[in-house]
Amino acid sequence: xxxxxxxxxxxxxxxxxxxxxxxxxxxxxxxxxxxxxxxxxxxxxxxxxxxxxxxxxxxxxxxxxxxxxxxxxxxxxxxxxxxxxxxxxxxxxxxxxxxxxxxxxxxxxxxxxxxxxxxxxxxxxxxxxxxxxxxxxxxxxxxxxxxxxxxxxxxxxxxxxxxxxxxxxxxxxxxxxxxxxxxxxxxxxxxxxxxxxxxxxxxxxxxxxxxxxxxxxxxxxxxxxxxxxxxxxxxxxxxxxxxxxxxxx
Amino acid sequence: xxxxxxxxxxxxxxxxxxxxxxxxxxxxxxxxxxxxxxxxxxxxxxxxxxxxxxxxxxxxxxxxxxxxxxxxxxxxxxxxxxxxxxxxxxxxxxxxxxxxxxxxxxxxxxxxxxxxxxxxxxxxxxxxxxxxxxxxxxxxxxxxxxxxxxxxxxxxxxxxxxxxxxxxxxxxxxxxxxxxxxxxxxxxxxxxxxxxxxxxxxxxxxxxxxxxx
Ligand SMILES: Nc1ncnc2c1ncn2[C@@H]1O[C@H](COP(=O)(O)OP(=O)(O)OP(=O)(O)O)[C@@H](O)[C@H]1O
Ligand SMILES: [Mg+2]
Numbered sequence: 001x002x003x004x005x006x007x008x009x010x011x012x013x014x015x016x017x018x019x020x021x022x023x024x025x026x027x028x029x030x031x032x033x034x035x036x037x038x039x040x041x042x043x044x045x046x047x048x049x050x051x052x053x054x055x056x057x058x059x060x061x062x063x064x065x066x067x068x069x070x071x072x073x074x075x076x077x078x079x080x081x082x083x084x085x086x087x088x089x090x091x092x093x094x095x096x097x098x099x100x101x102x103x104x105x106x107x108x109x110x111x112x113x114x115x116x117x118x119x120x121x122x123x124x125x126x127x128x129x130x131x132x133x134x135x136x137x138x139x140x141x142x143x144x145x146x147x148x149x150x151x152x153x154x155x156x157x158x159x160x161x162x163x164x165x166x167x168x169x170x171x172x173x174x175x176x177x178x179x180x181x182x183x184x185x186x187x188x189x190x191x192x193x194x195x196x197x198x199x200x201x202x203x204x205x206x207x208x209x210x211x212x213x214x215x216x217x218x219x220x221x222x223x224x225x226x227x228x229x230x231x232x233x234x235x236x237x238x239x240x241x242x243x244x245x246x247x248x249x
Numbered sequence: 250x251x252x253x254x255x256x257x258x259x260x261x262x263x264x265x266x267x268x269x270x271x272x273x274x275x276x277x278x279x280x281x282x283x284x285x286x287x288x289x290x291x292x293x294x295x296x297x298x299x300x301x302x303x304x305x306x307x308x309x310x311x312x313x314x315x316x317x318x319x320x321x322x323x324x325x326x327x328x329x330x331x332x333x334x335x336x337x338x339x340x341x342x343x344x345x346x347x348x349x350x351x352x353x354x355x356x357x358x359x360x361x362x363x364x365x366x367x368x369x370x371x372x373x374x375x376x377x378x379x380x381x382x383x384x385x386x387x388x389x390x391x392x393x394x395x396x397x398x399x400x401x402x403x404x405x406x407x408x409x410x411x412x413x414x415x416x417x418x419x420x421x422x423x424x425x426x427x428x429x430x431x432x433x434x435x436x437x438x439x440x441x442x443x444x445x446x447x448x449x450x451x452x453x454x455x456x457x458x459x460x461x462x
Contacts, residue, residue: 051369052369082373082374083372085369085372086372088370089370092363092366094361094363096364096366096367097367098364098382099386099462100385100386100389100461109381110371110372110373114372114373142460158371162371162372
């Protein structure tokens with residue numbers, strides 16, 4: 001059974017229809033890359049998955065359980081929404097670390113507030129995550145003392161600390177200097193070998209090609225083409241995909 | 250009239266200024282926070298009403314507000330205000346709450362949407378996001394404007410003299426009435442000392458919060 005089943009997600013802002021019916025599914029441990037030109041609705045889709053926006057139509061199911069149904073969303077209480085959104089994690093383009101807390105506290109804050117264990121357990125797990133993203137010697141540092149790449153790695157560890165079923169990335173390297181993108185992409189690659197299920201919105205085509213099991217090309221709020229990286233990058237069918245890929249390379 | 254006598258009598262007056270100062274802070278900071286939430290409310294009529302109130306208070310002199318609070322209850326409702334200090338306190342609290350509310354609003358609105366969203370996707374409640382993530386960042390940003398406003402408050406307390414609260418300037422004027430003029434100028438020393446202490450305190454707080462940005 002698919003870990004994620006997204007059916008017919010629609011979203012409008014005022015009169016502009018940004019998502020016009022998005023459907024896809026994802027198996028456990030798979031990595032899905034979403035590519036597409038600016039304004040095609042990639043961020044909006046991730047925000048709908050993470051309940052930062054409420055889709056106007058469609059359903060989202062995780063592990064066979066419908067966690068979002070646009071027709072009954074009004075009936076969800078705040079705490080149900082919080083529980084459901086924890087199925088997903090989100091790593092932002094602009095990191096959004098909490099500036100007043102050091103690396104360790106950034107990661108332990110939410111698990112402690114959500115009472116995910118004793119403070120020793122939470123700290124141990126956080127340290128393991130910090131090690132995994134290669135920042136153990138920076139654990140006491142504050143975000144303003146870290147490079148962009150390091151901040152983004154902390155943000156990834158922070159999202160992982162809540163053990164989401166599906167981790168989403170919104171252009172995780174777009175705000176970084178080119179020489180810093182590699183370290184972040186390496187962390188994501190490592191997560192794939194650790195069997196995390198991930199959705200990555202990215203403009204890094206080489207990365208998308210090598211890391212993904214599935215690629216979605218979005219254009220104007222619809223999935224223009226979906227397939228394996230070989231299909232999308234090697235043998236695109238849609239003219240829109242072709243011209244997009246030609247522009248990028 | 251000895252220097253000691255004058256200093257003591259001025260100090261007694263300044264104690265009233267201090268009392269007004271601390272009590273004003275005590276009430277106007279929470280009230281200001283409440284007003285800032287009201288002006289930021291998504292419920293339009295509420296935010297409109299409070300924006301109008303803030304505009305009226307900030308757009309008229311504090312001295313006028315003192316007169317209004319002191320005289321209007323007696324003139325209009327037939328219940329004269331007997332407690333001058335209370336009248337001064339009410340006027341000061343309302344006035345400063347409005348100024349503070351604008352500082353709080355500016356501080357809260359200056360925090361990026363991303364900070365709230367990061368808290369949301371981590372499953373935190375609105376309250377947790379405000380108290381654990383937003384509040385300290387806002388505090389850091391409002392320290393400089395708040396310290397300005399609070400130092401202004403120290404000096405503004407002498408305005409209470411216009412409704413005959415026995416504060417330091419009133420005390421000094423009594424000496425002036427007897428032909429001794431220097432105590433009037435000497436009051437400045439008290440204000441300078443107090444503001445100096447506050448400046449040090451705010452400098453310290455600012456430094457304490459300088460570890461992040
Ligand atoms: N809150 C909003 N209010 C109004 N319009 C919005 C809002 N958020 C997004 N949009 C619009 O929706 C469209 C899709 O935006 P979205 O951010 O999802 O695109 P994107 O594919 O992520 O683009 P990019 O590659 O530039 O990040 C854009 O036209 C944008 O202007
Ligand atoms: Mg985007």
